[in-house]
Amino acid sequence: NAGVMQNPRHLVRRRGQEARLRCSPMKGHSHVYWYRQLPEEGLKFMVYLQKENIIDESGMPKERFSAEFPKEGPSILRIQQVVRGDSAAYFCASSPRTSGNQETQYFGPGTRLLVL
């Protein structure tokens, strides 16, 4: 059973370009979470999605950032017009969330974004 997969593992972009980060949840998991982590800092929640639905985007910056989890295919975190401050590790996690309570989240290896 493959774990959470993220690609690319490393992404270099110049200021003003777009970054697309992909996440495939574990088999059987229908809930995806995106986090950002700056060096030597904790995880910052960004967005929580189910298939075709954004459940909670309270951690997403209002501009330039968007996320989707289509019916088919991976979840995508998209950052438009990247700036140097967007450089960070972006982790995706998934859970089955079959009940109303919180389920354990399993993390992917992360995408390290570097903006030049």
Place this chain on the structure above:
Amino acid sequence: GQNIDQPTEMTATEGAIVQINCTYQTSGFNGLFWYQQHAGEAPTFLSYNVLDGLEEKGRFSSFLSRSKGYSYLLLKELQMKDSASYLCAVSDYQLIWGAGTKLIIKP
């Protein structure tokens, strides 16, 4: 408000025992998680407590007191590979994460 507190950094000696504390204030509670994160890697799940008491898993144990808003992670027989950050997270519909405790193990 929602708040998770844990020490920023701790140092311990190989072979010893260390306790990492976590206190929380959240509007709801559906359980508390501990994760381990090695530098440059993804967090990995260690434990989940939803009822008061101690849960033991090999060298690692996690304790919860809901009335006190308090948990700790106990690591026994420390090994050099235990050098990592340990993240406390409380479930209140969403997971609320602490900033993590960086544990340094010295020979």
